[in-house]
Amino acid sequence: xxxxxxxxxxGVMAACLLLLSGAIWKLxxxxxxxxxxxxxxxxxxxxxxxxxxxxxxxxxGANLQGADNWRQRDVDGRMPAPPHDATGHTWHHPDAVxxxxxxxxxxxVVGQGYESNxxxxxxxxSDQEIFDVLGYIKSTWPEEIIEMHNGMNANAN
Numbered sequence: 001x002x003x004x005x006x007x008x009x010x011g012v013m014a015a016c017l018l019l020l021s022g023a024i025w026k027l028x029x030x031x032x033x034x035x036x037x038x039x040x041x042x043x044x045x046x047x048x049x050x051x052x053x054x055x056x057x058x059x060x061g062a063n064l065q066g067a068d069n070w071r072q073r074d075v076d077g078r079m080p081a082p083p084h085d086a087t088g089h090t091w092h093h094p095d096a097v098x099x100x101x102x103x104x105x106x107x108x109v110v111g112q113g114y115e116s117n118x119x120x121x122x123x124x125x126s127d128q129e130i131f132d133v134l135g136y137i138k139s140t141w142p143e144e145i146i147e148m149h150n151g152m153n154a155n156a157n
Contacts, residue, residue: 051136
């Protein structure tokens with residue numbers, strides 16, 4: 001009878017651990033879909049502006065204007081860096097997609113052999129620093145674009 005009770009307790013503990021692991025995974029998954037860029041927080045935006053200048057401006061432009069001829073493939077067959085201002089398409093993507101593109105790089109997110117000069121910053125910037133850079137970018141958009149982008153995010157969640 002003692003061995004049966006021990007097995008029962010171990011089984012219950014294992015089931016509880018599985019349930020707890022599933023709950024943590026679900027919370028982490030929910031959090032990644034519910035992220036919101038800190039475009040209204042002056043401190044985050046200021047940090048993001050500095051990080052943008054250090055890590056992004058060399059390709060995307062100091063004024064977020066993107067590379068010349070960004071809609072046409074370059075000599076390597078890759079797309080040049082697009083603008084992040086209102087003239088580009090950054091605001092056409094939900095926050096979660098922008099975060100993944102920045103963290104993992106375009107090739108990893110798009111997959112299927114897609115080649116891009118956009119690296120992933122996973123080993124360079126923390127998640128918060130990526131949020132701050134994206135928050136800075138979003139803070140520069142006109143209010144009507146911010147509203148459209150927020151609506152897109154609400155529909156994506």
